[in-house]
Amino acid sequence: MTPARSTPADADLIAAARSGDRDAYAELWRRHEASARTVARSHTTLDADDLVAEAFTRTYDAIRSGKGPTGAFRPYLFTTIRNTAATWGRANRETPLDDLESVEDPTTGDAAALEALDRSTTAKAFRALPERWQEVLWYAEVERMSPQQIAPLLGMSANATAALAYRAREGLRQQWIRAHLADGHLEPECGWTVDRLGAYLRGRLRSRDTAKVEAHLDDCAKCTVVAAEAREVGMRLALVLLPLAAGSAAATAYSAWLGAAAPVATTAAGAAGLTAVGGAGQVGGAAAGTAAAG
Incomplete structure (x- = not known):
């Protein structure tokens, strides 16, 4: 049993x-x-x-x-x-008429910033992942927990958690690239390169295609930035997801709390x-x- x-x-x-x-x-x-x-x-x-x-x-x-x-x-x-x-x-605040000039413009305030984050490629890619992957990425990338710390929350062993986190990161990178391709107006050569960035970053492209990708990256600053962002998309999650969940001010406070070895x-x-x-x-x-x- x-x-x-x-x-x-x-x-x-x-x-x-x-x-x-x-x-x-x-x-x-x-x-x-x-x-x-x-x-x-x-x-x-x-x-x-x-x-x-x-x-x-x-x-x-x-x-x-x-x-x-x-x-x-x-x-x-x-x-x-x-x-x-x-x-x-x-419920507990009323704004006097004399103070209306000091009210924050909703198009430039925190709400607008969060709305922009919600529309970001990173947020779209994260939401496209299976819920299990979202969960492990939240704890691994946003809260910087180790597999040993995450394992009890997922009901898994530390080794299984580490393997799940690896698959989730790769899945996030692929979804980010797909979202970028869907959102961007790319030149044909740029589209060809971006479409192969996932395999390129994992070292799984054929040598001929690898050489073609690298030659394009040498000449295209825009695709070089895309490749760098795709490589580090996991680390960008905290910058996007924590403010969306908790708000900008709380995200700053919570990040400081985590940094203090909470x-x-x-x-x-x-x-x-x-x-x-x-x-x-x-x-x-x-x-x-x-x-x-x-």
């Missing part, structure tokens, strides 16, 4: 919560609360714990209604925090001591009581 997996993946916990397992959602809360609080603090001068609790509750309600996250849990939670903070801000999500051990999710969509005492776990 196959032994039971001791550390359930986030996807398994989400599925269990969708079926009514409140302990499963309490474990998701425990895993991701510290990261959520970091994002919440950059969004509001109100109590960050209140914002985190509300975001977790809204996410739980979405899951129970058949919606909510289907891939990585954390970016969905970050987006819920951002949207909740915006809702609270509008603790990553913990595993399932010890989750039995958490307070389970309460009735009517309310989440119980796990809210304020799990800061130490993070």
Whole structure:
């Protein structure tokens, strides 16, 4: 008989919560609360714990209604925090007529910047990937976790996680190249070169085609830039996805938190001591009581 997996993946916990397992959602809360609080603090001068609790509750309600996250849990939670903070801000703020001149132009502010990121080739390529690949790329590229740190969140071994991350990076590069080909108005020689960049970067082109690609790159600055971006598209994910999920200010704060060697999500051990999710969509005492776990 196959032994039971001791550390359930986030996807398994989400599925269990969708079926009514409140302990499963309490474990998701425990895993991701510290990261959520970091994002919440950059969004509001109100109590960050209140914002985190509300975001977790809204996410739980979405899951129970058949919606909510289907891939990585954390970016969905970050987006819920951002949207909740915006809702609270509008409800508690009125702009006097005398201050209208100081209101930010929506075409030049943060919303416009996020909309531009959402239309970017990198965002389009990421969204075209399977959800499992999106999930591992979020943790590997955006949050810079090691395979050993990601493995408990995916319910996989570290070796399997590393292999999945490799395939996901290659898939992202291919999707980025396809998206670039679809968006760009390229000269025939440029189109031929860009279409073969994936195989070229992996060293899998025939020698004759490799020589042709390299000769074109020597003469075409535009395609040279495209090749460099294709090679590093994984590293660009944090610059695109984190602001889209958490907002620009929160992305800066969260990146600083990660850079300060902040603790990553913990595993399932010890989750039995958490307070389970309460009735009517309310989440119980796990809210304020799990800061130490993070």
